[in-house]
Each structure stands twice: as C-alpha cells, then as structure tokens.
Amino acid sequence: SNIVHTQGYAHCHTPATDASGPVKAVMDEMFEYFQSMTLPAMVRISLACCLNMCGAVHCSDIGIVGIHRKPPIVEHDRLDNICEVPLAISACPTGAIKPAKVEVDGKKVNSVAVNASRCMYCGNCYTMCPAMPLASGEGDGIVLMVGGKVSNRISMPKFSKVVVAYIPNEPPRWPTLTKMVKQIVEVYAKEARKYERLGEWAERIGWEKFFELCDLEFTHHCIDDFRDPAYYTWRQSTQFKFTKHVEA
Numbered sequence: 001s002n003i004v005h006t007q008g009y010a011h012c013h014t015p016a017t018d019a020s021g022p023v024k025a026v027m028d029e030m031f032e033y034f035q036s037m038t039l040p041a042m043v044r045i046s047l048a049c050c051l052n053m054c055g056a057v058h059c060s061d062i063g064i065v066g067i068h069r070k071p072p073i074v075e076h077d078r079l080d081n082i083c084e085v086p087l088a089i090s091a092c093p094t095g096a097i098k099p100a101k102v103e104v105d106g107k108k109v110n111s112v113a114v115n116a117s118r119c120m121y122c123g124n125c126y127t128m129c130p131a132m133p134l135a136s137g138e139g140d141g142i143v144l145m146v147g148g149k150v151s152n153r154i155s156m157p158k159f160s161k162v163v164v165a166y167i168p169n170e171p172p173r174w175p176t177l178t179k180m181v182k183q184i185v186e187v188y189a190k191e192a193r194k195y196e197r198l199g200e201w202a203e204r205i206g207w208e209k210f211f212e213l214c215d216l217e218f219t220h221h222c223i224d225d226f227r228d229p230a231y232y233t234w235r236q237s238t239q240f241k242f243t244k245h246v247e248a
Helices: 020-036 076-082 085-090 124-128 175-191 198-205 207-213 227-233
Strands: 045-048 062-067 097-104 107-114 141-146 161-168
Touching: 020 045, 020 175, 062 175, 076 085, 076 097, 076 107, 085 097, 085 107, 085 124, 141 175, 141 198, 161 175, 161 207, 175 198, 198 207
Parallel strands: 045 062
Antiparallel strands: 062 141, 097 107, 141 161
16 A cells, blocks of 8 residues: 655654655655555555654554664753753653753753663653754664554454664665565565465564565564563464474
C-alpha cells in the first residue's frame, strides 16, 4: 500500500529524520511492486520521524522510525527566560530532568540538569521548553522495524520488531535505507507463501532465518530491554530453529 508518513522537517518540531525525502526515495525503489501487485500479501510501509510514531510504524510490515540518540542540549543562558522550569521537569516521562543552579557569565541562574542514562529521547522536554533542543546531526538517524500488522488473518495482530538499530540520515536519496528495505521486500517476495504477511513469514521460518536470508546483522540493540514490559516480548522457551535446517 502507499506509504503512510508523518510531518518530517517541514512541520514537526521533534523530527530525527525527514518524512517526504525517505518516503519518496523508498517509493521510487518499490514502485514496480506497487504497480504489479505481485507480492504474496499486502506490505504496509510507514514512516514516523520520531519516537512519538504518528505514522503507525508499530503495526506495519515495514516501519521506518527516526530516532534521537543524544539527550537534549540545555541552553542555560536562556532557559529561565523562556521556559517554566517546573513544567520542563514534569514533562519528562522517565524523570531524567531535575532543577539546577548554573553559573552563566559569572551569574547564578535557574536551569535544569539532564540524567543522560535515563533519557529516552522522546522530545517532550523540547515541546515544553524551546531551550532544550534535541536535534543532532551526529546522533539522529533511522531504525528499521519489521513484522507488525493489524489484521487478524492467520495470526493475531502484532507489534513490529527492530531489525536494524541504526541507519544514518543520508539525504537526498537515503541509499542505505532504500537498499535495506528493497532487500527485505525482495527476499519476502521470493520466499513467502501466498497471503502470508511479512511478519508471519518471519515467524514461520524463524527470526534467525529471517536475518540470515535478508543478510542483516543481529545485534544486542535488536533485543527489547525496556524494563518490565520487555519481558513479555522475549522468547520464553529453549525451543528455536536451526537456520541451516529450515526451509524458507
């Protein structure tokens, strides 16, 4: 289906990647499949330019998500003049921000301090306080997620999983991103059964085989580790599929 996407640099204030740029680049590569309707089943591709995920990437066959990897920059010299410090502190969902007194030009001013280890790079603080920008040319990039769906056919709805933890922003044509998306779609088109969604195919052959066939590197960043909820996403059995003995 057509790519669902968010606002990107043109309108949103917390993007980690553009929206229209990557979408145009990916759609140009996928246009043949969009015209021919030859894939085993519908492949929904979506893009969200930050972790707020306005683009429904959490339940798409392929989700492209912009991520920040560095905590906000605190502009101490103007924070107290344009922000309400209590509001900036309370906006943080993980309690990573606390009040602080900072010396600027020999003068003590009210400001905040950020605990980088607790920051989840959501951008809520920047929404409440313009003196805490989150954008970073070095830290911002893209995460690729796979296997989500809303349909109840064959299996129940699923959340997508991280398969590539970081792809750098490479405007204007995002070559690394487009190559990986096309690679996944081509392997899926070749190996999956009729009416089998991408995530259903990956679960049938085993995610180990999926990474192998798609030539993707599995790293520890692909494992969900978000405190308590992560437990329910882990494989809770010793059963797994040996990739050398599994037919796609």
